[in-house]
Amino acid sequence: MTMLRKTQHFGLLIFFLSQKASLETVDRHFESKVDLLLNVETENPKCFAEGMRDLTCFWEDEDGGSADQYSFTYTYENEKSSECKVTSQPAEGAKTRYFCHLPKVQHFGDLYLRVFRDGLQIYNRSLLINLLFWLDPPANLTVTQTGKLGQLKVTWLPPPLKYMENSMMYEVRYTAGSTWKEKVVRESTEITLQGLQVNTKYKVQVRVKPDGLTYDGFWSSWTLPVSMTTAPKDVDPLILALCLIITFVLVLLSLTALVSHRSSLQKKMWPLIPSPENKFPGLFTVYGGDFQEWLGHSGGGLRPSPAFFFFEELPAMLEVLSEATPVPPRSVESRACNLPESGCKENEEDLQNAESGQEGWQPTPPAHWLMKHFQTLQQGPSPFSWSTQLESKDSYVTLDHSFQPKPQETPMDDISEESAPLRVLFTSAEISASHSDLGSLPQSSRSGRLSSESSLEYPHSIWPPKGISYASLTLADSGVSVDYSPMNSIRTAAGGIGGFYNNDYKNEIPKPNEPLSGCPIYSAC
Amino acid sequence: MRITTWGLVTVLLMVLDWTRPGSPSALRPICDPLVLDRFIQESRDIELAMGTCRDRCRLSESLTVPRTSVDFAAWERKDVREQTQEVQEGLRLLGQAIERVKASVSDTALIGLLDSSYDNIHSIKQVIRSLDMQDWSPSSRTWDTWTVSSMPELFRVHTNFLRGKVHLLLSRAPACRQENH
Numbered sequence: 001m002t003m004l005r006k007t008q009h010f011g012l013l014i015f016f017l018s019q020k021a022s023l024e025t026v027d028r029h030f031e032s033k034v035d036l037l038l039n040v041e042t043e044n045p046k047c048f049a050e051g052m053r054d055l056t057c058f059w060e061d062e063d064g065g066s067a068d069q070y071s072f073t074y075t076y077e078n079e080k081s082s083e084c085k086v087t088s089q090p091a092e093g094a095k096t097r098y099f100c101h102l103p104k105v106q107h108f109g110d111l112y113l114r115v116f117r118d119g120l121q122i123y124n125r126s127l128l129i130n131l132l133f134w135l136d137p138p139a140n141l142t143v144t145q146t147g148k149l150g151q152l153k154v155t156w157l158p159p160p161l162k163y164m165e166n167s168m169m170y171e172v173r174y175t176a177g178s179t180w181k182e183k184v185v186r187e188s189t190e191i192t193l194q195g196l197q198v199n200t201k202y203k204v205q206v207r208v209k210p211d212g213l214t215y216d217g218f219w220s221s222w223t224l225p226v227s228m229t230t231a232p233k234d235v236d237p238l239i240l241a242l243c244l245i246i247t248f249v250l251v252l253l254s255l256t257a258l259v260s261h262r263s264s265l266q267k268k269m270w271p272l273i274p275s276p277e278n279k280f281p282g283l284f285t286v287y288g289g290d291f292q293e294w295l296g297h298s299g300g301g302l303r304p305s306p307a308f309f310f311f312e313e314l315p316a317m318l319e320v321l322s323e324a325t326p327v328p329p330r331s332v333e334s335r336a337c338n339l340p341e342s343g344c345k346e347n348e349e350d351l352q353n354a355e356s357g358q359e360g361w362q363p364t365p366p367a368h369w370l371m372k373h374f375q376t377l378q379q380g381p382s383p384f385s386w387s388t389q390l391e392s393k394d395s396y397v398t399l400d401h402s403f404q405p406k407p408q409e410t411p412m413d414d415i416s417e418e419s420a421p422l423r424v425l426f427t428s429a430e431i432s433a434s435h436s437d438l439g440s441l442p443q444s445s446r447s448g449r450l451s452s453e454s455s456l457e458y459p460h461s462i463w464p465p466k467g468i469s470y471a472s473l474t475l476a477d478s479g480v481s482v483d484y485s486p487m488n489s490i491r492t493a494a495g496g497i498g499g500f501y502n503n504d505y506k507n508e509i510p511k512p513n514e515p516l517s518g519c520p521i522y523s524a525c
Numbered sequence: 526m527r528i529t530t531w532g533l534v535t536v537l538l539m540v541l542d543w544t545r546p547g548s549p550s551a552l553r554p555i556c557d558p559l560v561l562d563r564f565i566q567e568s569r570d571i572e573l574a575m576g577t578c579r580d581r582c583r584l585s586e587s588l589t590v591p592r593t594s595v596d597f598a599a600w601e602r603k604d605v606r607e608q609t610q611e612v613q614e615g616l617r618l619l620g621q622a623i624e625r626v627k628a629s630v631s632d633t634a635l636i637g638l639l640d641s642s643y644d645n646i647h648s649i650k651q652v653i654r655s656l657d658m659q660d661w662s663p664s665s666r667t668w669d670t671w672t673v674s675s676m677p678e679l680f681r682v683h684t685n686f687l688r689g690k691v692h693l694l695l696s697r698a699p700a701c702r703q704e705n706h
Contacts, residue, residue, distance in 0.1 A: 052597050077594055078671040108689025109594020130688065162597075163696055166558040213562050213569075214688045 032221055033134050034058060034097065040218065044123040045072070045100070045115055048134040048218065052161055055102040055129050057084075057113060062095050065117070072100040075112040105129055133210050133217030135159045138170065138189070143204045143228035150198055152228055155190040156206050169211045171219070174204045186211065199232040555655045556701035564645050565687045571638050571645075572680040578635075582676040585629055588622040591615030592669035593685035600693060609658045612694045613650075614668050615686055620646050622679060635676070642683055649691060656700040 030050075037046050038060060047057040057072070067088040075081035084100040091097045107130040115123035138156040146153050158168055170185040174193055185191050196202060205222040258265065277284050280294065287294045575582065591614065600608070620643065627639040673679050695701075 077592060104596070106594040106596050108685045109592070110685075128685070163693060166696070213565050214692050 029136055029221070030056075033218075036221075037134070037218070043125055045113060045125060047113070047125075047127060047129075048132050049105070049129055050134060050136070052107075052163070053105055055105050055111075055132070056099060057102070058097055058099045059115065059123060060091060060095050060097050062093075064094065064096065067098060069118050070098055071116040071119075073114045073116070074102060076106050077109045081112075081114075130214065131216040133215055135161070135208050135210070135217065135220045137220045137223040138206050138208050139223075141204065141206055141223045141226050143202070143226045145228065145231050146192060147231070149231060149233060150194060150196040152193045152196060152202060152204070152230060153190065154193060154204050154206070156223070158189050159208060164210065164215055167211050167213065167215045168208055170206055170208050172204065172206050173222070174202050176200050176202055196230050198230055201227055201229045203227050553655060554657070554698075554700040555652045556695075556698065558696065560652060561649075561687070561692060561695055564649060565684065565692070567641065567645055568680065568684040568687055571642055572677070572684050574638060575677045575680050578677060579675075581632070582635070584626060584674050584676065584679075586625075587672040587674050588625060588679060589618055589670050590622055590673050590679065590682045591618050591686055591690075592671055593682055593689050595689045595693065600690075605658075605694075605697070605699060608690070608694050609653070611668060612690050613653065615690060616646055616650055616653075618670065619683055619686065622673075626676060626679065638680075642680060645683070645687075649687065652695065656695070656698045658694075658698065658700075 033048060033050075037048060045057040045059045047055055049055045067086045070086045072084040072086050073081045074084060082104070084102055087099045089097045089099065108128065111127055111129060113123070113125045113127070114121055136159065138158065140155075140157045142155045144153050144155075145151070152174075154172055154174075156170070158165060166187060168187075170189070171182055172185060172191055172193075173180045173182040175181065176197060183191060183193075193202075193204075203225040204227075205225050207220045207222050209219045210217045282297075283289065283291065283294045287297070591611075603611075623639055623643045623646070627636060627643070630636055630639065673682060
């Protein structure tokens with residue numbers, strides 16, 4: 001029993017304390033409204049309604065009087081007037097505030113108020129109570145993150161007034177520290193603040209007021225501020241997922257491309273080292289790279305080309321090969337006789353020598369080989385060097401010191417030997433004149449042109465070599481189409497062989513100052 | 526004979542359809558509070574337009590208008606039927622008063638305002654009809670009324686009546702509650 005009583009007393013104590021706390025809160029709100037309304041409302045008495053069933057009117061006076069001096073009457077439409085009890089409250093600056101709480105409240109109808117002091121009316125006012133609401137600030141203000149950058153969601157509870165749910169308007173203000181921003185909200189108790197700074201702490205407050213149509217009044221005081229920090233900048237998971245997917249797809253595509261073009265890429269990055277294995281069958285596989293053994297066993301496996309062994313060393317000097325008579329002695333002699341007397345005699349000796357060497361005269365060697373041979377010679381340092389292989393060949397002209405060119409002949413001393421490895425030396429007009437005996441050979445007496453038709457006879461008859469300044473070799477007409485006219489060859493083939501073959505092959509004695517680089521002169525022999 | 530019988534049956538069905546009591550309204554319930562808010566705003570604009578008019582807006586006779594003041598406690602003690610009847614009676618009285626004033630006024634501007642006010646009341650009646658509350662016949666009891674003697678007072682009564690009783694009635698209309706729930 002004692003314990004039960006103690007518990008009851010304790011419960012009552014708690015109840016009273018809570019009531020007192022709520023009253024104190026209400027008083028605090030009331031006091032603030034009174035203070036604010038004194039500055040806002042110009043009419044007297046100043047009145048406001050906090051709910052659906054109350055109305056508070058007050059006025060302030062400095063006379064230091066008491067509540068008994070005042071009387072307050074109110075009259076609704078077409079009703080009798082009623083009196084309200086006046087209470088007083090001291091205020092700052094030796095002022096007194098007088099209050100009247102109306103016991104009966106009717107909305108949507110005119111209310112007439114009158115205040116008397118000592119029987120004299122001091123204030124008179126007509127008002128509609130539904131237009132004088134001064135509500136309490138909204139409760140349960142909540143600020144949360146929305147999950148999106150720069151956003152905060154603000155929610156609150158509406159004033160718990162019946163019939164007024166759809167007649168409220170709210171004002172929300174927020175700040176990050178310096179300036180306040182405000183937004184008005186109608187017919188809703190939540191708002192999403194957008195355009196906020198990321199990762200920033202914001203303070204938010206809300207106040208309420210009737211919308212002014214059916215009900216009207218004053219702005220309530222601001223709620224206590226609620227702080228919330230906006231979400232920090234973070235990678236949107238959707239964007240991250242998309243990036244990963246795109247990266248994966250790109251990697252897959254590149255791998256597919258690599259696999260499909262593997263061979264070509266391999267060739268580019270690791271170029272194949274040419275291996276001579278296909279030329280030496282079995283050298284590496286059977287004999288392990290032992291060339292000696294492979295040679296011994298290969299037999300006819302190796303087929304070197306003639307050029308493989310030839311010209312290992314370019315001969316340095318022109319070798320005078322065995323003399324040969326390229327043409328029948330008679331014809332030679334007849335030609336020789338056509339020569340000038342001075343040259344004729346000398347030529348006779350030479351022709352005899354040539355006859356003796358006629359035995360060594362052999363048929364025209366294969367044209368292809370011969371041409372190739374002399375091409376190689378051209379590239380050599382000395383134009384007059386040739387191999388001993390020429391000894392077996394017959395179509396050549398030997399020029400020795402006894403050969404003396406005609407005066408008319410253009411000297412060729414200053415012609416570079418290297419520039420013209422092979423030349424046909426033209427001596428005189430007689431020589432050229434003798435050409436006509438060979439056949440239909442166009443000639444020019446002075447120019448020293450050499451045109452040949454027959455490859456075999458021609459060169460040997462021409463050259464009674466005496467006092468030669470240089471030696472040159474004429475090639476048999478191997479059928480190779482070459483145009484070795486020096487004028488043309490300068491233009492067409494520098495150092496090379498080019499041109500076309502025709503029977504009217506012509507040669508010209510190059511002029512002394514004329515460059516003769518790479519101008520082999522051929523005469524069809 | 527057959528044609529005649531069928532004709533009689535058809536006529537009978539038509540008559541029964543006409544006389545059928547309590548036929549539901551074909552109108553869709555208007556439960557949007559913004560609709561009434563718009564009417565209230567119109568009425569307030571007319572009242573403000575009438576504010577400067579004094580002498581030439583004085584009525585030659587007093588007009589009976591409904592009481593607009595509402596005691597919430599007393600209002601909540603009434604049932605929906607009584608509330609509807611009170612609102613309908615008030616709207617009827619207001620309509621009558623506007624028509625009587627319009628007949629005695631020659632100013633075209635005033636006539637225009639009176640026409641707007643009458644259309645406003647007519648629209649409110651349509652809204653009530655949409656909520657299926659129009660067929661309750663008014664009872665014999667006397668309603669709270671009072672008289673006005675000027676047009677500004679008449680329009681003020683009009684506005685306050687819409688703000689008060691009409692607003693309270695429509696905000697708690699059973700048809701709208703059924704839609705919400």
